[in-house]
Amino acid sequence: MAVPLARRAMLAGLAAIPLAGAALATRPALARGAGALKTAAAQGNRFFGSAARIDQIDREPELRAAILRDCSYLTPETDLKWAALEPQRGELNLRPADDLANFALRNGLRLRGHTLLWHKSVPAWAADQLAVKPDWQLIERYFASVMPRFGDAIDQWDVINEPIETGHRMDGLRPDIFLQAFGPDYIARALRAARLFAPHGLLMINEFGLDYDIPIEQDRRYLLLRLLEKLKRSEVPLDGLGIQAHLDLTKGPFSEKVFEDFLRQVAALGLRIVVTELDVREADLSAPLARRDRAVADLTRRYLDVALAQPAVIGVSCWGLSDGNSWLRAGHSSGEPLNRGLPYDEAFATTPMYGAIRDAFLAAPPRI
Ligand code: XIL
Secondary structure, eight states, X not given: OOOOHHHHHXXXXXXXXXXXXXXXXXXXXXXXXXXXXXXXHHHXXXXXXXXXXXXXXXHOHXXXXXXXXXXXXXXXXXXXXXXXXXXXXXBOOOHHHHHHHHHHHHTTOEEEEEEEEETTOOOHHHHHHHHHSOOHHHHHHHHHHHTGGGGGGEEEEEEEEOOBOTTSXXXXXXXXXXXXXXXXXXXXXXXXXXXXXXXXXEEEEEEOSOSSSSHHHHHHHHHHHHHHHHHHHTTXXXXXXXXXXXXXXXXXXXXXXXXXXXXXXXXXXXXXXXXXXXXXXXXXXXXXXXXXXXXXXXXXXXXXXXXXXXXXXXXXXXXXXXXGGOGGGTTOOTTSOOOOOSSBOXXXXXXHHHHHHHHHHHHSOOOO
């Protein structure tokens, strides 16, 4: 369940009060206007959050300050993924996730549980075992070892991550280890199992490639909608859809109408929606900085204006807060310009994208 309005406003307020003075003294001036992202989000009864890693928070005081200033939710970037949690069978490495959860709790933040079943994060031993002898108990044991531990600190779970891949099957399901082991029913089974361990959590499917008006993403939206419909028809405990929103300036066009229709169809199924992993990949890193930043901010604003007009959208989370920590940095060689696709740049100055996110929250019709 989402955090009720009163509680959410209280969390945002409590976290903001002790920080305001320190934040103003040390932070660069905001791009436009004033106010932190979580505060702008809370005005419309929504949340703002970011992916985070506790090792980075511990190392970088600016990151820590930016998180405390802007976020009411954190998503563990890697520490809750199966391969990170249980690299060897039965040897749970819960320390980083615990530390992040403690940081969140101490500071009045909530966590998104990311993610239980993801084809890219299955420990080798589990993949081997599932290939030889599909045993659902393996999945249940894993859920049991992770989910209850965090109680209500985690109130949203990405139970299934990235289940759709076109080009294989009529139903669009990705032919991953879970499908191979348990058949297409693995999604319903996982959601039912997750409900037992998180009776009050918002149980979600999280997916990418849903944003643009291009044939492959049209297909992905279509196939995902059929999956969501089927699950709801079968009364599977599914509460929400996470839209990753890894935007990309080399892709397009983005159509307001197409995206709005998609959100409306998801909402009509009674599902909540979260923009879970927002960032923007740039097209031309050699263009003048102001033009680059404007392109990123403009796309962000267009995208969020549509998303936040849909009352089912309860919040937005970026995939990292600053370009210095972004996963888009992978493969970057020193000397090249860094991708600028997050609310803070590498030096922790706010980017025009910061202003775009805040302005979109402030302009959106409040959720009731
Ligand atoms: C990425 C992390 O950012 C990387 O650090 C990690 O190596 C791989 O995973 N979609 C998701 C996220 O759902 O979990 C991925 O995160 C990015 C794409």
